[in-house]
Amino acid sequence: MSNIILGIESSCDDTSAAIIKDGILLSNVIAGQKVHEAYGGVVPELASRAHQQNIVPVVSEAIRQAGIKKQDIDGIAFTRGPGLLGSLLVGTSFAKGLSLALNVPLLDVNHLHGHVLSHFIKEDENTEVPEFPYLCLLVSGGNSQIIKVNSPSDMEVLGQTIDDAAGEAFDKCAKVMGLPYPGGPHIDKLAAEGDANRFKFSKPHIQGLNYSFSGLKTSFLYTLRDEKKINPDFVEQNKADLAASLQKTIIDILMDKFSKAIKETGIKTVAIGGGVSANSGVRNAVAEYCERRNIKAFIPKRSFTTDNAAMIAIAGYFKYLAKDFCDINLPPFARITV
Numbered sequence: 001m002s003n004i005i006l007g008i009e010s011s012c013d014d015t016s017a018a019i020i021k022d023g024i025l026l027s028n029v030i031a032g033q034k035v036h037e038a039y040g041g042v043v044p045e046l047a048s049r050a051h052q053q054n055i056v057p058v059v060s061e062a063i064r065q066a067g068i069k070k071q072d073i074d075g076i077a078f079t080r081g082p083g084l085l086g087s088l089l090v091g092t093s094f095a096k097g098l099s100l101a102l103n104v105p106l107l108d109v110n111h112l113h114g115h116v117l118s119h120f121i122k123e124d125e126n127t128e129v130p131e132f133p134y135l136c137l138l139v140s141g142g143n144s145q146i147i148k149v150n151s152p153s154d155m156e157v158l159g160q161t162i163d164d165a166a167g168e169a170f171d172k173c174a175k176v177m178g179l180p181y182p183g184g185p186h187i188d189k190l191a192a193e194g195d196a197n198r199f200k201f202s203k204p205h206i207q208g209l210n211y212s213f214s215g216l217k218t219s220f221l222y223t224l225r226d227e228k229k230i231n232p233d234f235v236e237q238n239k240a241d242l243a244a245s246l247q248k249t250i251i252d253i254l255m256d257k258f259s260k261a262i263k264e265t266g267i268k269t270v271a272i273g274g275g276v277s278a279n280s281g282v283r284n285a286v287a288e289y290c291e292r293r294n295i296k297a298f299i300p301k302r303s304f305t306t307d308n309a310a311m312i313a314i315a316g317y318f319k320y321l322a323k324d325f326c327d328i329n330l331p332p333f334a335r336i337t338v
């Protein structure tokens with residue numbers, strides 16, 4: 001008997017729905033929200049309203065593209081958190097309503113587990129998936145963590161940021177350079193043209209496997225300042241070199257602890273996930289490091305790095321197989337780690 005899981009993601013500013021049948025992806029529909037562009041960041045109230053407008057058409061389209069009927073769905077997976085509470089409430093309430101209407105179980109998914117398990121999204125029977133245990137570098141706008149993944153339901157955080165996340169370092173530095181939000185992809189693009197050794201920014205000295213990015217942010221800001229103000233001419237003339245040097249420093253910080261974790265655990269399978277894993281430099285650095293040491297690296301397709309419901313559906317699929325269903329009264333949550 002086959003299992004069909006509908007995944008729903010609404011934790012931030014993307015409304016997404018996906019259908020997975022026996023672990024194979026049939027559809028993954030994502031509606032972004034342009035409304036935030038004018039504000040230089042996500043406005044929570046506007047995000048919730050846009051989710052309300054998008055949720056029905058996005059779920060209907062995912063069902064249509066999958067070539068199934070809604071009555072074929074066996075379980076509904078939804079992002080329970082972390083994220084923006086108002087946004088999460090839209091997806092959570094919709095999932096609960098549909099589970100009642102279809103009389104199928106609900107599967108609550110931690111958004112971070114979705115990123116970590118995104119490597120199990122199969123686009124066909126031949127997609128290769130990681131073996132357990134594997135080490136995952138989870139780098140997004142809100143998190144930077146090194147996670148030992150023992151099974152779909154057993155994950156240990158070996159290290160994490162004590163202040164800003166890697167994505168925040170990209171976005172905040174990009175903002176002071178006057179680049180649009182989110183700045184990460186713009187830095188990535190500019191970095192390709194620049195000299196990564198031109199500027200030196202400070203790197204943290206933190207014990208163990210934890211990260212810190214706030215010192216880098218401050219030293220970047222000071223490089224751009226002339227007296228007490230940012231010098232726009234300096235930024236304009238040096239933007240490619242600034243971007244390349246910033247990106248290199250972030251990668252060095254990430255790889256320093258990730259390589260330490262690989263050595264300490266002796267684990268030979270690694271993966272990356274989260275929005276920052278779309279970064280060309282991060283992808284190359286992990287791939288090259290692993291290739292030289294005969295370590296198997298899973299680098300996600302770019303469409304699975306940012307928020308998507310396919311990863312929620314696959315995480316829900318594992319829970320469905322384990323009969324780990326959730327109660328209809330379960331509320332969403334805004335914050336937690338893995």
Ligand code: KG4
Nearest residue numbers: 140141142167182184188275276279306307
């Ligand atoms: O996982 P994600 O979509 O969601 C949140 O955590 O909110 O990650 C978004 C983050 C943003 O900080 C964005 O700038 C960053 O991922 N990002 C990138 C790139 N693409 C997205 N950072 C660097 N290079 C990229 N190509």
